[in-house]
Structure formats: C-alpha cells, structure tokens
Amino acid sequence: MSITVVGSVALDTVETPAGKNEEGLGGAATYFSLAAVHYAPIHLVGVVGEDFPQAHVDLFRNRGIHLEGLERAPGRTFRWTGRYHADVNERDTLETQLNVFEDFHPRLPEAARKSPYLFLGNIHPALQLEVLEQVKPKFTALDTMNLWIDIAQADLRQVLARTDAIIINDAEVKLLTGRANVIRGARDVAALGPRIVVVKKGEHGCLLFVDDTVFSAPAFPLETVVDPTGAGDTFAGGFMGYIAQQNSLDLATLRRAVIHGSVVASFACEDFGPGPLVTLTPERIAGRYDKFKALVDF
C-alpha cells in the first residue's frame, strides 16, 4: 500500500567529526522517502526552489518515488547548516534558511490523496492540519520538534487528536508533557490522541508504546557514525514503510516495523547524506535485521 509523505526537501551543509558535506541533498521528506521506498510506493509532497539540482530530482525518480506533489517554486531551496560535536549525539544548528519553504502550503495531487498511509514530516502543525483537511488516510503518523511544542502547541494538539502514531524523541516527550519519566510522558502523549507512540532515544534505541504494552528496541552498535543527519526521518521511513508493506497494525507488525526503522536508520548514519539509502538492498536490510535479533537474544 502506498504512503504519502509531506515534509522538507533541503540542501544541507553538515560538519561532523568525519568531515564536511556542503549543500548535499537533505530534508525530512527526502530521508523518509528514500528509506520507505524500499518497502512501499511513495508519494512525496514538498517544495524546492529553482536552484534545486535536477540530479536530485532524477535520483528520486530513478528510485520510483512519485513526484507529482513536489512543487518547484520561484526562489531558493530550503537550506540547513549544522555542526555535530565530537559526541555525534550532540549538534548545533548554525543556520536555517526557509527560502521557498516560508510560503509553502502543501497541495496533494490526486494520487497522493489516495494513499492509505500518511506521514506528516516535521513542519508547522498548521500545515500538518492543512494536509489532514485534504485526505482521509487509513493511518496517519507524524513527527514534530521542540520549536512547535514551544510556539504552536495548540495546533500541534489538534494534529495529535487526529493521528494514529507519533514518532518523537525523549527530550520532546519531556517538553510536551512536563514528565521527567519518559514512560509516564509517553502515556500522556498517547492520551492526546495517538494510540501508537514511538520514543526515539538516538544511540540508546527507541521505545514503542501501544495501548498498555512497551517494546524496547536497541540502536545498532555503530563504531563509526559518519553523519546522523536524517536518522530520525529514515527511521520513520522504515517504520511506516514496513507497516504499509504488511498493511497491518497488529502488535507484532508494529514491533517489527520499529526494528526495520532502526535498521535503515543505522545504514543512513554510515555516510554523509542519504546516499547509503540509495544503494541499500533487501538482502542487506534482512542481514542487519538478523543482527538486531542477535543483539537482544538471551
């Protein structure tokens, strides 16, 4: 079953202990799509500027990602510049240029409106609401960030009331709920709407809350993290992709989906930008999935 993703397509300049990557392909919808397309058909909805390299458009197209919803607007593409610390779990945003994203209002083409699965990438909750006005998906998941919790929480709560799943990090859970304990915080998030709460903890893996159950998934023990940019969106792509492929929301599927998200996210960290996702194969995904099995086996 197909997935529609709405989110940013960007040019990222990233510095990590492993080196620097200038104006590389980035953005939440980019990482999500290139991960999820290994599992399901993808409709990408976003906006780029006149300067967005045709090579990136060709990359999406060659991967079979549907681009009817990728608008090209007058002006420059959204840009993000960040620098990671020696501990790559910490980073500073040096610059964010919204550019064409500033006036973006998602318009979903006919085909994208029909997807039974919808992923609302990390954009202003008001825009996420605009998307929800256009569609009636079977399953909606969303990402958000500390900025929207701070400045647009009323809108965000409206979105939450209408979504099935949220993928959020532990710091955001604490910010949104005021709970120091992440388990209690996740329960509080679920009470705002989403039956499924995935709490990402970076190098510590993630937790999946469904009804009264908890599932703990490890992160893959990477000795070298070249560039963690987009790991969260990549995780969401693997997670949603597997759910859409299986077209099931039962607990066993959701747990395996978390592992698939973790698998593709681990690959994404192994080089700058989304390149590792492009060259990924079903065999390599299956191989690392088995390594996750071995990692927690007792």
Place this chain on the structure above:
Amino acid sequence: MSITVVGSVALDTVETPAGKNEEGLGGAATYFSLAAVHYAPIHLVGVVGEDFPQAHVDLFRNRGIHLEGLERAPGRTFRWTGRYHADVNERDTLETQLNVFEDFHPRLPEAARKSPYLFLGNIHPALQLEVLEQVKPKFTALDTMNLWIDIAQADLRQVLARTDAIIINDAEVKLLTGRANVIRGARDVAALGPRIVVVKKGEHGCLLFVDDTVFSAPAFPLETVVDPTGAGDTFAGGFMGYIAQQNSLDLATLRRAVIHGSVVASFACEDFGPGPLVTLTPERIAGRYDKFKALVDF
C-alpha cells in the same frame, strides 16, 4: 559457588522526588550482597563504625550473608548524602564522610579467600590491588568511578589488567578511554584487560561486550523510580550472582546474567534503600525476567 564482595557499607541520607530517607542502610557491598545472595553464598568484606545499628548486622545475617569479613572499627560509619533531581537520572552528592573507611585495609578471612568469585566494589584501586594480593579467584569483576579514573588511573590500570570483567557506566568509559563512541570505548577498555565489559546506561539499559560480540539489554520501564541509589551495585549483584550460581562463563550465561542484574536493579529502585531486595522471592525474579523477554520480543 560463593562470591566474596569487598566494598562499602554505609549510612545513606537520600532525597528524591518521592521523599527523603535519613541514615538508611547503604553502601555498594550492601546492595551487591542483598542482591547476589538470592543466587549464591556471599562473603561480605568491609568496615563499619561503632554506631552501625545492630539491626542492619542482623538483617545481613538473617539473609545468610557471611560476615566474618565485616570489621567493626572505632569511630563512625561511612556516610553518604545525596539529592536526586526531578529527572532521577541526575543526582548531586551533598556530602561524603569516609569516617572508618579512611583507614580501611581489606583483610579477607579464610572462608572469603576461598570464594571462586570475587567482586571488587567501588573503592580505591590501591585497595582493590590489596585484595587481589590475598586471593586467586576463578573470576574477578570490578566496579570503579570517575574519581579513581581521575586521581588513581595507574593503580586502576593495574587492577584492570588482572580482572575478567568490569561493570562501568557510559560516562566512565568516555572518561577512561577518551572515546566519544561508547562501542569503541568499550573495546578500548577490554584491551586494558577485562574480557567482559558491561556498560551501564541507567534508564537506557546496558551493553555487554564479550570478545567481538555485543549484547544490548533494556532497562525495565519503571513509571515510578523512588530511589535509584545502589542500582548499579544491585545490578552487579544479580549479574555476578547468576554467574556464580550457574558456575559458567559461556556467552549465553553472561547474557542471562545481565538480564538478572537488570531485574534485581529494577526492583531496587522501587523503594528507598535496599529494602526491596530483602523481600524479593525467586518467583518475583522469574516473573520480571519473563517481562524482560516480552519487552524485547519481535
């Protein structure tokens, strides 16, 4: 098979968001012993002052812990005072009074010297070396802390060269090895001697490194942590206890030992002091062990 533990027996004053506990039974050897005795005979080696309540001595004795190595010295018992933050993963030490611990030199009685398993609690590495001069155990594990890494690293490295396992937290791995990546750091720690490296990550569980393998164990998702004091020593007690009970060092045993450590540590956090360890039963340990299975099952 029996275990000898050398470490602190203390009176702790602890403040957490759940309340305050004044001059309660504490200390690394206390938590370790009360956890490990569920699995194996324990010889406790340490020192207390004249003010140490007889009720605590009786508690140890009633649990069957061998106390020939528990010295009562003139003066006051070691005291620790700490305050936890709203996020109980953070704490401040308000006061440490070494008292009788200042002049402590561990003297192992005959029975304690015969234990095939030895746990060196978090004391000055020079004292850990004094213990190693008195015994030839089959298996030695040790704990340490940032203070000894800072001020007594040469001694610590001597101890490490002579131990089979170290139980250490992630911040200490980074401090000891200078590695921002904990996986690489753990490999570097292993290169200093211990074949087995257990990296504790508090609410994020722990990692077990043995040869080239990695095992990731979750923490138990507790909605209420009343008092995490001693959780690390309790973990060590469950870990060593299970190994001594099974009298095996194969990989499957070591992985299950990590889960047993996590099980008893999770109980220890549910009330102030080591009380929860006293009332623990084999049935409750087995029940929570099964919950750990379910927690990671996919």
